[in-house]
Amino acid sequence: MDVDSGRETPLARRGSPRFIADRPHLVDDAEAALRLGKHVLLRGPTGSGKTRLAEALAERLGLEMESVNCSVDLDLEALLGYRTLGIAEGRTVVEYVEGPVVRAMRLGRMLYIDELNVARPEVLPILHGALDHRRRLTNPLTAEVVQAHPNFCVIAAINEGYAGTSPLNEALLNRFVVFDVPYVQGEALAQLIREATALAGAHHVERFVRLSADLVRASEVGELPVEAASIRALLDACDLSTQMPPLRAVRYAVAGKLSDPREQDLVMELASSYFGGA
Missing domain, CATH: 1.10.150 (DNA polymerase; domain 1)
Structure with missing residues (x-):
């Protein structure tokens, strides 16, 4: 067997590799857009490093990241949170548990939405207000108006042309600046x-x-x-x-x-x- 190593085996390594681009300006330009208050859409094929790029940008900006992995089963609860039963002062009460969108808006974190164009189109309009100049949304689960923290920003990623994906509607697409990740x-x-x-x-x-x-x-x-x-x-x-x-x-x-x-x-x-x- 021709084994070419000379390093620790993969089991000994931890963490994900840093993002490396053959277009060095890609990371700088995406960071500049986020610092200007823009939301970023990363468009590229699967395995091109979109998630690693988002992680690199969060690190550069010093922000924690909240993540949403889209699927055809994505619903409002997966985005905004859910109600559950809890105990308070010996009584059963209904409690609200924040979802990643609300948490990112309230705490000023980066929200990473992976495979945005896999989600059912009727679920996504809830994000419109958070992504435009209003930077707020009305949570239908609590009737609360959530105003975004100044540091809140969104990076979404899409793989175009894959089975199960659909084109983003123009209203949503216009809320992003688009970077291709080859x-x-x-x-x-x-x-x-x-x-x-x-x-x-x-x-x-x-x-x-x-x-x-x-x-x-x-x-x-x-x-x-x-x-x-x-x-x-x-x-x-x-x-x-x-x-x-x-x-x-x-x-x-x-x-x-x-x-x-x-x-x-x-x-x-x-x-x-x-x-x-x-």
Whole structure:
């Protein structure tokens, strides 16, 4: 087995890798928009680092983050909170537990809304008042008007063109400034691999960078689905390759996530051109 490591195994590492972009101005520009009181929409394919970028921006701004992961089951309670039974002075009472939106507004935190365009459109208008110049919303669960803390800001992320997504309505989209987050490539990707995975050997890092470029090109021309080019999946393959042959690592981490056998074969054919003898 050709194992290329030289570092601690993934089990020994903690935390998520920092955001690295091959367009250095992306982080600075998004930070500038937030400091100007704008809300930010990150648009890019799955695995391109949108969540890590949001975390990096929260760190730069010194803000705690509240998160909402959207799905077709997202409802007002998931956003605003819910009522539950509690005990006060020996009596059963109805208590209100704040949701992430209300908590972020009240405490001046960053609200990160992942996969915004997966949520049902009828749920999202409750956010309109919080996202425009009013910076407030009326909580239908309590009838309270929640006024946002001056530090409150929102970052939302979307993956366009995926199953289960729908276009954002214009009223909601206009409340954001939009930043595209493409897959990191080239030397920036090599740096990310070195920092975020256990892979240390320069020759294998270079091969994975070139394989990523091939996967991105194949996805751009429709030969592969976009998820085949996921940087998250590539990093998984890099980690696995320190414990097994790289081709097996690519099969498990990249090709195995695809449902079409022809697409799986194409991924492995591309990988074989770099790791055929590994």
